[in-house]
Amino acid sequence: MNAPVPAELPVVVIGAGPAGLAAAAHLVERGIEPLVLEAGPVAGAAVQEWSHVRLFSTWGEVTDPVAEKLLAPTGWTKPESSTYPSGGDWAAQYLQPLADVLGNRVRTGAQVTGVSRAGRDRIVDADREAQPFVVHVQHSDGREERVFARAVIDASGTWTVPSPAGGSGLPALGEHAAxxxxxxxxxxxxxxxxxxxxxxxxxxxxxxxxxxxxxxxxxxxxxxxxxxxxxxxxxxxxxxxxxxxxxxxxxxxxxxxxxxxxxxxxxxxxxxxxxxxxxxxxxxxxxxxxxxxxxxxxxxxxxxxxxxxxxxGFRPDLSFLSEIRLGLDERLQAPIALAPLIDPNQHSCGTVYPHGHRELSHPEQGVYLVGMKSYGRAPTFLAMTGYEQVRSVVAAIAGDIESADRVELTLPETGVxxxxxxxxxxxxxxxxxxxxxxxxxxxxxxxxxxxxxxxxxxxxxx
CATH class of the missing domain: 3.50.50.60 (FAD/NAD(P)-binding domain)
Structure with missing residues (x-):
């Protein structure tokens, strides 16, 4: 039987957006050390790029309960639950304070360029699950780093890969030139x-x-x-x-x-x-x-x-996961078990079935895609879905399968x-x-x- 990956290694979280920072907060609550790697210069960098856009969800629907508990001792006060934040409000009044509380567990300017098993490429089976994950990082100052992890939670979102104008899913002829x-x-x-x-x-x-x-x-x-x-x-x-x-x-x-x-x-x-x-x-x-x-x-x-x-719409960037064994739906590029539950042919934001670590798992044990990235190309994602995802995933990483399986989620119905x-x-x-x-x-x-x-x-x- 393979020896387990050392528990003292951190769980690497890719992306310091809403789902990534919530995952880190849940890990801290469970006594597990997170390491959040954010490609942008600040936490919530992608959200800040649409800072002028007002969310159609209220403050009461875009903060994570465990993150709130972590923030409370700092004197943080949750904005009025019934009001609507802009992207800038969300980043400044919630995401950045949460990153500040997490401290040096959050590293900005850290672009993940690859994830694999230490000493094992995609095709090698021998002792695979006994090896820690190795995460390659390119820092904004030019440094390269290799980080070892017991698990990887990819919450990098889809913001960096917008879909093109071309109706075929490929750029229209002349799109790049224009x-x-x-x-x-x-x-x-x-x-x-x-x-x-x-x-x-x-x-x-x-x-x-x-x-x-x-x-x-x-x-x-x-x-x-x-x-x-x-x-x-x-x-x-x-x-x-x-x-x-x-x-x-x-x-x-x-x-x-x-x-x-x-x-x-x-x-x-x-x-x-x-x-x-x-x-x-x-x-x-x-x-x-x-x-x-x-x-x-x-x-x-x-x-x-x-x-x-x-x-x-947007698409997931899967390039840095090329050495990881993912199980993705051929159409949505979402985890195979999750795809039927979020298929936009059948589901709106409000009819997505509650889901957690089991639906988000892959053939490569210990790797999870969460948040917007977990939905692949499906456009039906809401922040509260991501918070429940990370709660379940972190519980599973901690070995609390009973809690991980107890997935509960009530979403608002109808809408775009x-x-x-x-x-x-x-x-x-x-x-x-x-x-x-x-x-x-x-x-x-x-x-x-x-x-x-x-x-x-x-x-x-x-």
């Missing part, structure tokens, strides 16, 4: 320099989830402002317009999420955005004036645009949480609230907008 006119994030239109980039311009937004809703609503606000005359948005959807397009509306148990969809609907209704349906981008060309022309796979060409905002998987389904296969796409066309919804807001639809969360 990079200076494309952003893959929701722009901060309160920043004067960013505002000037879009004011008075014709901007296309590709996407159908909360991020796209946020961008459309922001562009509409700019169009109504004194400095925004001539601002126009073109909303590009790969599917059609239906009652589910704008999310749960007033029926959403997360009111701010429902309001976000209604704001996007208003942008279209009021004429600040035109919707182009059934359009899958294949080519991005430039006209004689340098503006961008989008061409669909069916040959349709849109009128020239000045800027392009691509909000088509259906899925990309429905976009290409034939009309005959759709159910009520699905995506019964009309013939592709350029439309202004106006009074022709759906009268009933469905409970299925785009993606959930920025």
């Amino acid at each position: 990079a200076e006119k494309i952003t893959y994030r929701v722009p901060d239109l309160k920043d004067p320099a960013v505002r000037a980039r879009y004011a008075g311009k014709r901007t296309a937004v590709i996407g159908s989830g909360a991020s796209a809703f946020t961008a459309l609503a922001s562009l509409a606000d700019l169009a109504k402002a004194d400095d925004g005359a001539g601002t126009k948005a073109v909303w590009i959807l790969r599917r059609g317009i239906s009652g589910s397009t704008f999310g749960g509306g007033t029926a959403d148990q997360l009111p701010a999420r429902g309001a976000l969809g209604l704001a996007a609907k208003a942008a279209v209704d009021e004429g600040h955005a035109d919707a182009v349906t059934g359009f899958r981008t294949e080519v991005i060309e430039r006209d004689s004036g340098g503006r961008l022309v989008l061409i669909a796979e069916d040959g349709r060409r849109l009128d020239p645009i000045d800027e392009l905002i691509v909000l088509t 949480c259906g899925g990309a998987g429905l976009f290409d389904a034939p009309e005959a296969d759709q159910t009520d609230g699905g995506c019964c796409a009309p013939a592709p066309q350029l439309i202004q919804l106006g009074t022709a907008a759906p009268a009933e807001e469905g409970s299925a639809g785009g993606c959930c969360g920025a």
